[in-house]
Amino acid sequence: MRFGGLKHSTATRHRLSGVVQFVVMSILVFCWVLILPSTVFAAAQPTKPKPAATPELIEEGKVIYFKRCSFCHGLLGDGNGPAADFLDPRPRDFTLGTFKFRTTQSGELPTDEDLFRTVSRGLTGTAMQAFDSDLFKNGLTEEQRWAVIYYIKTFVPEFEDPDFDPYQYLIEVPDPGSMPAVNDESVAKGREVFEKAKCWECHGELGRGDGQEAFDRTDDWGFPIRIRNVTHPWKIKAGDEVKDIYTRFTTGINGTPMPSFIEGVPEAKDRWYLATFIKSLQHKLTTHSVLKAKLVEGDLPDSPEDEIWRSAEPMDIRLTGQVVAAPRWQNPSIELATLRAVYNENDIALMIHWDDPFKDVTHNGDAEFNPADISKVGAFNSYVNPNDTVPRQLETFRDSIALQFAVKPLEGTKRPHFLRGDSSNPVHLWIWKSDLSEQNGRAVEEANARGWKQAHKVQDEEQHQVSSNAVWDKGRWSVLMKRPLTTEDRNDVQFNKGQFIPVAVNAWDGSNGEHDMVMSLSTWHYIFLEAPTPISVYIYTLLAVLVTGALGFWLVRKAQAENTFG
Amino acid sequence: MTTAKFKVNRFWSIVLTFIVVYALIKWGIPAASRSITALPFPLSVPGTLMFIYMMLTLVALFLLVTFSDEYMAEFLGPVKKFLAGGYGKIPRLLVLVAVPLIAGWQVYELTVPKVELPSSLRIQHPSSNFPKTFEALKNPFANPTTDEVQAFLEQAEANEVSFIPQVQADIDAWMDMTEPEHVLSFIPTKPMQKFLDQLDAGSVDDEIAKSALIEKHLFEGRALYAMNCRPCHGDSVAGDGPMADGFKLRPINFTDNGTIETIVEGYTFWRVTNGGPGLPVEATPWDSAMPEWKLNLTEEERWKIILAEYDLAQKTPRIPETH
Numbered sequence: 075m076r077f078g079g080l081k082h083s084t085a086t087r088h089r090l091s092g093v094v095q096f097v098v099m100s101i102l103v104f105c106w107v108l109i110l111p112s113t114v115f116a117a118a119q120p121t122k123p124k125p126a127a128t129p130e131l132i133e134e135g136k137v138i139y140f141k142r143c144s145f146c147h148g149l150l151g152d153g154n155g156p157a158a159d160f161l162d163p164r165p166r167d168f169t170l171g172t173f174k175f176r177t178t179q180s181g182e183l184p185t186d187e188d189l190f191r192t193v194s195r196g197l198t199g200t201a202m203q204a205f206d207s208d209l210f211k212n213g214l215t216e217e218q219r220w221a222v223i224y225y226i227k228t229f230v231p232e233f234e235d236p237d238f239d240p241y242q243y244l245i246e247v248p249d250p251g252s253m254p255a256v257n258d259e260s261v262a263k264g265r266e267v268f269e270k271a272k273c274w275e276c277h278g279e280l281g282r283g284d285g286q287e288a289f290d291r292t293d294d295w296g297f298p299i300r301i302r303n304v305t306h307p308w309k310i311k312a313g314d315e316v317k318d319i320y321t322r323f324t325t326g327i328n329g330t331p332m333p334s335f336i337e338g339v340p341e342a343k344d345r346w347y348l349a350t351f352i353k354s355l356q357h358k359l360t361t362h363s364v365l366k367a368k369l370v371e372g373d374l375p376d377s378p379e380d381e382i383w384r385s386a387e388p389m390d391i392r393l394t395g396q397v398v399a400a401p402r403w404q405n406p407s408i409e410l411a412t413l414r415a416v417y418n419e420n421d422i423a424l425m426i427h428w429d430d431p432f433k434d435v436t437h438n439g440d441a442e443f444n445p446a447d448i449s450k451v452g453a454f455n456s457y458v459n460p461n462d463t464v465p466r467q468l469e470t471f472r473d474s475i476a477l478q479f480a481v482k483p484l485e486g487t488k489r490p491h492f493l494r495g496d497s498s499n500p501v502h503l504w505i506w507k508s509d510l511s512e513q514n515g516r517a518v519e520e521a522n523a524r525g526w527k528q529a530h531k532v533q534d535e536e537q538h539q540v541s542s543n544a545v546w547d548k549g550r551w552s553v554l555m556k557r558p559l560t561t562e563d564r565n566d567v568q569f570n571k572g573q574f575i576p577v578a579v580n581a582w583d584g585s586n587g588e589h590d591m592v593m594s595l596s597t598w599h600y601i602f603l604e605a606p607t608p609i610s611v612y613i614y615t616l617l618a619v620l621v622t623g624a625l626g627f628w629l630v631r632k633a634q635a636e637n638t639f640g
Numbered sequence: 641m642t643t644a645k646f647k648v649n650r651f652w653s654i655v656l657t658f659i660v661v662y663a664l665i666k667w668g669i670p671a672a673s674r675s676i677t678a679l680p681f682p683l684s685v686p687g688t689l690m691f692i693y694m695m696l697t698l699v700a701l702f703l704l705v706t707f708s709d710e711y712m713a714e715f716l717g718p719v720k721k722f723l724a725g726g727y728g729k730i731p732r733l734l735v736l737v738a739v740p741l742i743a744g745w746q747v748y749e750l751t752v753p754k755v756e757l758p759s760s761l762r763i764q765h766p767s768s769n770f771p772k773t774f775e776a777l778k779n780p781f782a783n784p785t786t787d788e789v790q791a792f793l794e795q796a797e798a799n800e801v802s803f804i805p806q807v808q809a810d811i812d813a814w815m816d817m818t819e820p821e822h823v824l825s826f827i828p829t830k831p832m833q834k835f836l837d838q839l840d841a842g843s844v845d846d847e848i849a850k851s852a853l854i855e856k857h858l859f860e861g862r863a864l865y866a867m868n869c870r871p872c873h874g875d876s877v878a879g880d881g882p883m884a885d886g887f888k889l890r891p892i893n894f895t896d897n898g899t900i901e902t903i904v905e906g907y908t909f910w911r912v913t914n915g916g917p918g919l920p921v922e923a924t925p926w927d928s929a930m931p932e933w934k935l936n937l938t939e940e941e942r943w944k945i946i947l948a949e950y951d952l953a954q955k956t957p958r959i960p961e962t963h
Binding site for chain 1: 720723724725726732735736739740741743744745746747748751752753757805806807809810811813814817818826827828829862863865866867868870871872874875876877878880881882883884885886887888889895916917921924925926927929931932934935936937938941952953954
């Protein structure tokens with residue numbers, strides 16, 4: 075019999091073409107869906123010519139500014155809105171006419187398009203977020219963005235003065251297509267420029283913002299300069315692409331010590347090489363949340379700089395400000411910690427490293443602030459004021475890090491709350507303190523907590539079993555912590571093979587004023603010590619192969635028999 | 641016959657449908673999720689849900705195949721022919737060897753201990769411990785009483801309007817600089833401007849006074865939102881504030897259709913009040929960074945924030961059902 079023969083009724087043929095239609099439509103929908111995401115994140119450039127700055131449009135901009143901008147930038151555009159005191163960097167004071175991110179020469183005003191770019195895509199890593207309605211359902215449309223920009227310009231009298239017209243001071247930004255790509259050669263050339271232009275004097279040899287030894291520079295607004303760690307792309311304010319970085323060198327950042335390098339590095343191509351080098355320094359985050367501990371033969375390393383760490387899988391842990399409970403902190407300095415783990419039959423060693431431009435190894439308990447006043451119901455604000463409430467200076471507070479584990483093994487998905495556990499689910503903390511480490515004493519304090527409402531309880535001295543070793547080098551702390559896999563103490567985490575062990579991180583940068591609950595934190599990640607594969611797995615696999623094979627054989631026999639007799 | 645050109649063998653149309661459905665769920669939905677949620681990462685379909693969808697597809701296709709004997713025969717025909725060696729013995733041998741190997745591989749994958757967390761389905765709006773007393777709560781600032789409107793009108797007439805302390809300094813600075821005729825004129829929205837015009841003319845409509853009072857509440861609510869909630873939920877209430885990236889469980893995007901629009905105001909108030917720790921187990925409270933705001937914000941502050949939150953998201957809360 076021939077398939078698809080002439081015997082079909084028209085009805086069945088219709089049904090068949092229905093299936094075909096469905097398949098074709100599905101493929102089309104699928105293709106459409108695949109190309110969508112790439113179109114969503116459009117460039118922050120106007121798609122239409124900018125409208126004229128009519129009084130009506132400025133009036134519309136005033137309402138938008140009132141609703142969306144004034145709470146940070148202030149009703150007067152002076153950067154003194156109700157939320158401003160709690161932010162670092164502070165919201166821009168427009169009235170001074172100093173704008174950081176431009177495509178104009180150092181010291182000049184920005185073009186309308188520069189402001190459009192900033193409003194559209196925001197300044198990453200700050201409270202200034204993107205306002206592009208292509209990115210957010212209730213962002214601002216292109217026209218609304220122009221309206222608010224025209225209104226903001228009314229705060230700055232210089233925009234009226236033809237002498238300050240930014241369009242006469244434009245700097246040419248080359249088309250990335252015509253410039254060198256990021257490759258070994260351009261990066262190597264960029265590194266030479268980095269050396270020659272002395273970028274490392276501020277940004278540090280490896281770009282971690284550790285070039286200066288003190289906060290001895292302030293910006294035009296009188297706030298101490300915290301030099302950018304250029305290896306963290308999510309903190310690069312006006313864009314982390316080569317073109318953006320190129321623009322920063324070329325224009326400088328007005329109001330800050332970041333100068334324009336248009337004279338220091340006169341060749342545009344060299345500045346482009348430099349930008350590719352900086353781009354190459356950017357850290358690429360790992361995305362997994364389970365860290366596989368590496369089983370090693372023999373002794374575990376004693377040093378965080380041991381060669382063995384190179385072969386252990388890293389797990390990046392993103393940290394953020396502790397905003398869950400008062401005192402809240404939205405200006406964290408440590409936003410990334412990287413964890414590695416190795417173990418042998420008896421012990422486990424964990425190595426954690428994070429960037430911190432200053433090595434803070436003293437602690438003055440008297441300088442700690444009392445959070446009681448801002449933690450009450452109806453207090454003015456439960457967030458810490460970074461410019462007033464806590465001293466953010468050197469030689470005041472220690473750098474510190476804590477690994478937090480669940481005490482009880484996981485049951486289903488149930489875990490303690492990521493902020494210090496809760497009343498029925500305690501956590502075990504390994505708190506490493508730089509001042510203790512510097513004095514060569516036992517630097518890791520073991521403690522237990524049942525929620526953040528009560529202070530954690532430090533375990534008795536004789537129960538402290540975690541040993542540590544720490545190194546600070548070129549703007550990075552690396553801390554090794556070691557302990558037997560299991561202990562007798564029922565308040566301790568136990569590292570049993572084949573179990574997911576929840577781990578979270580708390581971190582403090584002393585010179586950022588951080589201590590106690592003013593800290594960075596992460597949510598839960600996991601450490602996993604691989605157990606040998608149980609024999610049952612192989613048995614089930616073999617059974618599956620045999621049963622399926624036999625079934626196939628039987629079907630063939632049956633089909634052949636039918637064929638013979640049919 | 642013209643239709644013969646497009647004829648697809650029933651066997652292959654069934655197989656193809658199955659593959660397309662799989663591809664849509666496996667890659668299509670995550671890709672679509674990016675454009676729907678505008679998040680920078682795709683939301684993949686959980687394994688259990690995938691299994692259910694594929695089972696449903698299988699059942700549907702089975703029904704289709706067994707719809708008539710004729711259809712069945714046409715579907716099974718190529719299978720039988722293949723098994724009988726009608727398409728050559730070597731392909732048959734290959735399939736007969738490959739299928740058990742694939743089955744073995746799948747079983748191995750399923751049973752071998754994996755360093756991968758079993759994904760847990762999280763219920764975003766759990767109501768198992770949502771107290772009934774909250775259900776009918778109304779936002780007092782969205783619908784001020786006649787007395788409140790009257791008191792506000794008196795304040796406005798005397799040009800002495802009181803604000804929450806958080807916004808006072810900014811208003812004072814603005815007053816010093818601009819020396820306005822009326823303190824409320826810093827609010828440039830239409831209802832307020834209309835109110836000020838009527839106030840100037842000496843006769844104020846009750847409804848206009850009410851909407852002006854709501855404008856004032858909205859202003860205070862937006863300021864409180866910017867101070868307290870914006871770090872995580874963001875300027876555009878899209879769940880993307882500067883603190884959001886550190887949390888595994890991302891702050892809720894209020895512009896999403898499935899969030900604050902689908903719940904009653906009382907529920908929103910309960911969530912803001914009790915935060916993560918107030919959630920039942922099915923909502924994984926241990927992963928929620930949502931604070932217990934009752935510890936820091938007054939009831940008035942929480943309600944004003946909720947008023948502003950719905951306004952910023954351009955959403956209205958669900959109306960409570962009357963029992």
